[in-house]
Each structure stands twice: as C-alpha cells, then as structure tokens.
Amino acid sequence: MPCAAITGWGAALPDQVLTNADLEARLDTSDRWIVERTGIRERRVGGTTTGLAVQATRQALSRAGMDPAVVDLLIVSTNTPDQPVPATASLVQGELGLAGGAMDVNSGCSGFVYALVLANGAIATGLERVVVTASDTVSRIVDPEDRSTAVLFGDAAGSVVLEAVPGEPMLLGWDLGADGGAASLLYQPRGGYVYMDGREVFRRAVRATAASAQAALERAKVDVSEVALFIPHQANLRIIEAVCQRLGLPMERSMLIVERTGNTSSASIPVALAEAVEEGRLSEGDLVLMSGFGAGMTWGSAVLRWGRRPA
Ligand SMILES: CC(C)(COP(=O)(O)OP(=O)(O)OC[C@H]1O[C@@H](n2cnc3c(N)ncnc32)[C@H](O)[C@@H]1OP(=O)(O)O)[C@@H](O)C(=O)NCCC(=O)NCCS
Incomplete structure (x- = not known):
C-alpha cells in the first residue's frame, strides 16, 4: 500500500500585529490578565481566509518543489470562509492553478488533524499528491468590544504537501x-x-x-x-x-x-x-x-x- 510523507510546509501570518497594549487601550482588560490567563502577548490580524490560504499553500508547494499542475487533491480546513459558497478550496485552487479536486473541511480548531487523516487515507487509496491547508480569520467574527473573546484570537494559514512514497507509514x-x-x-x-x-x-x-x-x-x-x-x-x-x-x-x-x-x-x-x-x-x-x-x-x-x- 502506498504511504504518505510530508514533503512541503508553509505558513502565512498577516502583517498587522495586535498587542495586549493595543487591547488595553480600548477594552476593560490588562496585559497582566491576558498573559496570566492565556499566555498570549500578541496576535497577527487581517487579510482574508482565501488570501492567507493561497500564501501558505504556495510556500508549501515551493518547499516540496511541486508543480501545482500535478496535485491530485486540495483539502482546505476553515471555520471562517470568506463566503459560504463555493468552498475556499476552489478559490485557492483557481488562484494557484492546481490540478485535481478541491474540498473544504469545517471541524472547528481540530480541522487540520481531520484533514490530515483524510489526506493520508486518500493517498492509501491511490492518490499521489495531496495538499492540506488550514486557514482561519477568526478576528473578523469576534466582537471587538467583547473582552472575553477579542483578546484570544488571531488570523493565519498553514499548509502541508503530502506525497505517496514507498516505505513505512507516516x-x-x-x-x-x-x-x-x-x-x-x-x-x-x-x-x-x-x-x-x-x-x-x-x-x-x-x-x-x-x-x-x-x-x-x-x-x-x-x-x-x-x-x-x-x-x-x-x-x-x-x-x-x-x-x-x-x-x-x-x-x-x-x-x-x-x-x-x-x-x-x-x-x-x-x-x-x-x-x-x-x-x-x-x-x-x-x-x-x-x-x-x-x-x-x-x-x-x-x-x-x-x-x-x-x-
Ligand atoms: C476565556 C478564558 C481565557 C477565561 O479565563 P478564565 O480563567 O476561565 O476566566 P473566567 O471566564 O472565569 O473569568 C474570570 C473573570 O475575568 C473576567 N474577564 C474575562 N475576560 C477578561 C479580559 N479579557 N480581561 C479582564 N478580565 C476578563 C471575567 O469577566 C470574569 O470576571 P468575574 O469573575 O467578575 O465574572 C478561558 O476560559 C479560556 O481560555 N477558555 C477556553 C477558550 C478557548 O480556548 N477557546 C477555543 C477553543 S478552540
């Protein structure tokens, strides 16, 4: 049975940094409370789910040295699509000119692990190159005035390329x-x-x-x-x-x-x-x-x- 290996990886973070000091200035909160209760000092915010996903996927493909035209399947995990229809995966596929199928997974913060298990299964059934990208922009859907959620979330995308290889299972x-x-x-x-x-x-x-x-x-x-x-x-x-x-x-x-x-x-x-x-x-x-x-x-x-x- 063919086995999967991760041959490329990528990450994309928006440029804008939102620090605890920035939050202190506009909410009834403090750097001390946020650090003690969460360990968070700053987050990156901005961009779109599709834009970040494209950036991370491009980086993962480049690290794998893979031509987008040979990809068999793209799975995108997101809980925060820019629009409900079509799937974010289709938009990423179109932007990067990927071959193969495209589908989304929406399974909360566990979504990347879900998608990775699916991708591994896809390779076991004969697909040769599967890309898994997770992209979320939760900062867009938290109430900026709600201190109980606004301090917690940031935006980012990460991606891996899986390839079928002979050998032991990954x-x-x-x-x-x-x-x-x-x-x-x-x-x-x-x-x-x-x-x-x-x-x-x-x-x-x-x-x-x-x-x-x-x-x-x-x-x-x-x-x-x-x-x-x-x-x-x-x-x-x-x-x-x-x-x-x-x-x-x-x-x-x-x-x-x-x-x-x-x-x-x-x-x-x-x-x-x-x-x-x-x-x-x-x-x-x-x-x-x-x-x-x-x-x-x-x-x-x-x-x-x-x-x-x-x-
Ligand atoms: C949100 C979270 C950090 C709150 O920490 P906590 O120790 O549970 O704190 P509580 O919710 O019990 O709140 C304690 C007090 O701090 C207050 N508080 C909440 N957010 C605050 C903030 N940003 N700054 C200052 N005080 C805050 C609350 O109003 C509460 O005040 P009260 O006792 O007067 O009612 C914590 O519950 C958490 O991390 N939960 C899981 C969140 C998570 O990971 N979600 C995603 C899973 S994928």
Whole structure:
C-alpha cells in the first residue's frame, strides 16, 4: 500500500500585529490578565481566509518543489470562509492553478488533524499528491468590544504537501471525535459574533485533548516518552500546560506559538509545524504528536513519523 510523507510546509501570518497594549487601550482588560490567563502577548490580524490560504499553500508547494499542475487533491480546513459558497478550496485552487479536486473541511480548531487523516487515507487509496491547508480569520467574527473573546484570537494559514512514497507509514495512529450535544458552548450565530462559554470550553478542551492524544498514542503503540515533539492546538498556554501534565509530557517537548499568534483556530497546528521544521526541531524518524480541540465540539489527534522512510 502506498504511504504518505510530508514533503512541503508553509505558513502565512498577516502583517498587522495586535498587542495586549493595543487591547488595553480600548477594552476593560490588562496585559497582566491576558498573559496570566492565556499566555498570549500578541496576535497577527487581517487579510482574508482565501488570501492567507493561497500564501501558505504556495510556500508549501515551493518547499516540496511541486508543480501545482500535478496535485491530485486540495483539502482546505476553515471555520471562517470568506463566503459560504463555493468552498475556499476552489478559490485557492483557481488562484494557484492546481490540478485535481478541491474540498473544504469545517471541524472547528481540530480541522487540520481531520484533514490530515483524510489526506493520508486518500493517498492509501491511490492518490499521489495531496495538499492540506488550514486557514482561519477568526478576528473578523469576534466582537471587538467583547473582552472575553477579542483578546484570544488571531488570523493565519498553514499548509502541508503530502506525497505517496514507498516505505513505512507516516500516520501511525489517530483519533477523531465529536460531541454535537455541546455545540452551543462555542458557535457563531447567523450574521453575529462568536459566542463562547470560556470556562466550560476550557474544562472540556483539557479533558478531551488529553484523552484523544492518549487514544492516538495507544493506537500507534507509541509511549508518550517516545514523542519527540508535541504540536497542540494553540488556544491557551494554560490548556497546553494542563494537557502536558495529564499526558506526562515535559513542556519543553511542546511547540509553542500561542504567545505570538493567539488562537488561530485550525491554522495553529500547521503553522506551528512549519515553524518547528524551519527551526530544526524535527529530524528524520522523529515521532510527532498533534492534538486539536474546538467548535463542534470536536477533537482530533495524530501520531506521525517525520520524514521519508524507505522500506
Ligand atoms: C476565556 C478564558 C481565557 C477565561 O479565563 P478564565 O480563567 O476561565 O476566566 P473566567 O471566564 O472565569 O473569568 C474570570 C473573570 O475575568 C473576567 N474577564 C474575562 N475576560 C477578561 C479580559 N479579557 N480581561 C479582564 N478580565 C476578563 C471575567 O469577566 C470574569 O470576571 P468575574 O469573575 O467578575 O465574572 C478561558 O476560559 C479560556 O481560555 N477558555 C477556553 C477558550 C478557548 O480556548 N477557546 C477555543 C477553543 S478552540
């Protein structure tokens, strides 16, 4: 059976920086409160979901040295499309001249992990080159006057290129789940701003992320001590710390970008992955654990072996 390998990665962040000091100036909040409760110091805001997705995808294709005309499928994860119809993937495909199919996934902040598992499956069924891009611009759908959400979110896109290679499987274990009964804890009413029950979402995020990561590790037959890098969804530093504690994973083995980006929804994991690769934090054969949690409520985890692994 053909196996997938990640051969390209990319990230796009808007130029505009929104600092805690900027928020302090217009909201009843403080740098101290935001840092203590979330670990966030600044976020990047602006741009469009499609524009950021195009930028990140172009970078991932270029790093993979791949001609857009040979792509078989583009999957875009987004919870914040610029328009409901058509799919953001079609717009990205048109802009970059990609060949193949194009589809969107909307699974909250877990969307990238969902799309990665789907892409891996697509390669197992015979597709040769699949691009997975996650792009979100949540800053557009939060009430700028609501201190309980406005301080949390930023905008970004991240992308990876998967290619079929002979060799050992990349995806060793995964876990996907959803609890639609809890959907009203985090949602955007039609035409309105995001509503979130922060305290309850926090509680569930810790519990579900840790349980999902454990399930994926078990499926992969990997012990947590073997994980070289944990790439969690970047919503809140305290959530990541609590998850690491539950898993028995030292924080030094976690990739952290939340301080500079805020919560960029489904883009956070691929942006963190791209930065980890560029910083030289991943070597051939390393085991990587990714875990996300978000609106839906959804959760998803994946255990990957990094690099191309000849048979
Ligand atoms: C939102 C979040 C940071 C709030 O932190 P918390 O420790 O749970 O704080 P609470 O919501 O209990 O609020 C504590 C107090 O701070 C206040 N507060 C809320 N936002 C504030 C802000 N930006 N600045 C100052 N005070 C704020 C609240 O009004 C509350 O005041 P009260 O006690 O007088 O009612 C936290 O709940 C969280 O991160 N939740 C998960 C969010 C998330 O990750 N969502 C996306 C998942 S994908």
